[in-house]
Amino acid sequence: MLGLNKKDTTLLIIVAALTLLAPFILNPFPTESGLAQFNAGYPDLMQRFVIFGIFAIGFNILFGLTGYLSFGHAAFLGVGSYSAVWMFKLLSMNVIPAIILAVIISGLFAVLIGYVSLRRSGIYFSILTLAFAQMSFNLAYSVLTPITNGETGLQLTLEDPRVLGQSATADGSIPVTNLFGAEMRSTYEMAVGPWAFQFNMGYYLCAIIMLVSFYLAIRIFRSPFGMMLRAIKSNQTRMSYTGLNPRPYTLAAFVISGMYAGLAGGLMASMDPLAGAERMQWTASGEVVLMTILGGAGTLIGPVLGAGFIKYFENIFSKINDNILHGWFAFMPDGLEDFVVTILHPFIGKGWHLTLGILFMLVVIFLPGGLVEGGQRIARLFRGKKSDDKSDEATQSTPAE
């Protein structure tokens, strides 16, 4: 279907089903139950899942296929956000032109940064991209204030022209982002017994764009171009002596992944129309690296899993506090309860980074192929020994699943 083989089609259908049903899947616990805090099915977080999914899918086209590790991809995320907000300020609150401009501008930025950074490979390439991103971050904070509004960040105001829209609504407030009139923030709530499921316009827009991005990524992975990118990662010497110029291939991959990042940035601004320099900071660049490696670099679904995993931790684990822990362990004798809570305290709330760090290390050490490899191992256990040789062959012939 759609020019994909059977396996990829199945994968795409599964991902589509999971994303479109996410409001149900991510809200398994009744609203009033004690476990409701583990529900992730609220619009804000679901939007973040898919937006960072897009960011990581794009990053994986560069890192997973060519092996070039960029430490500056957040710069494109930021550029995308600023571009989109400017579109909201100048043109209209429709998200389509904003998203298109975000992709174009970040693509142009990627041409520039990629052209220079790709003169080197390995660690020097990583450092160059990091330097560029930090430079962009600092410029956004200082010199470029007229464009970025410096520390405050770029926001909408009632004075913005919005030539194709309106500067202010009838009741004098700033108009909201929309898709031809359908507001991004509009949410339909469905109550089923004790459960409440939320269907948000913005989420569904992001989800559909994510599915299209995912589909395009599969096509790229399976195309001759994708094979050339894997060839670059494998052996650049052989590549050159085979008559292929690695430079334009890596640059094309860099620009494509930069445009994916810009798309993600544009979507962020479409969900919440403001843009700040911190979106370009090196921690944001590092996060997408973690997502991709955690999920499984070079695999199709890995980056999406990694993005979901990290965002879930960031938003759910960080909200667990000592009171909640006391609630959970109330069945223990007092002394023991306090002891357990003290032990767990560093890993929850603000300490979620510690938990994530430990999990990340465990994955990298024991599952070098990321969560995807974990999944494959479990699948193999279930399938048992009979299909062993068959699955071996599959991993040999399709290194990029």
Place this chain on the structure above:
Amino acid sequence: MGILEVKNVNKRFGGLQALGDVNLSVAENTCHAIIGPNGAGKSTLLNCFVGKLIPDTGSVMFDGQSVLGRTPHEINQMGISRVFQTPEIFGDLSVLENMMIPIFAKRDGAFRMHAIENMHNEKEIVEAAEQMLEEMNMADKRHMHSASMSRGDKRRLEIGMCLSQQPRLLLLDEPTAGMARADTNNTIDLLKQIKDERDITIAIIEHDMHVVFSLADRITVLAQGTPLVEDDPENIKGNPKVREAYLGEAA
């Protein structure tokens, strides 16, 4: 005029004169062997043909055009393919993919943005690659991860990858080094077959005299970066200077 004309090539590495006034002419559709003791400068000379090294002085002309100052991929696109002393293949890719890449390079040139094209629509490339694997006797290995093959198979694959581009000049740097006797004999047969069936010029560096005398139409002996003699194989065998500089050592 040979297809490859090397004139007065010098190359120094710091204090070491790796190549000193090398003149060489490789005639079209012949197999020209370059032999010489370890460190004689054979690989260095080959590196000057493919854009890996630029000689300090002198000229290297392929089919009337200078190759100096061109990048490796440009030189390949001119029609020169090279097999390395240690096999250079795409280890992470399957054998079939390894074989497809040079065929893509031949058809599409140094770069083409075929990012949305489907591999299923590249039937001619896949077929050409499978046919080449058939010729190399490797068809049964086509879905193997190429890094997991034996060294002999990697070498065969690399030779096949070069041949699939139908180069006018094939450069081989010790193609049988580190191979078992049986593999060496297979390689000799393969190269003989290539020579007989195709319009191709071969320049081969080799230590194994059995290989050299089985294949070469012409031999240049290199010692300490300078050609000692160039002659037909029969004359080289009997040449006392060569015996002293090289064959004596080998025997």
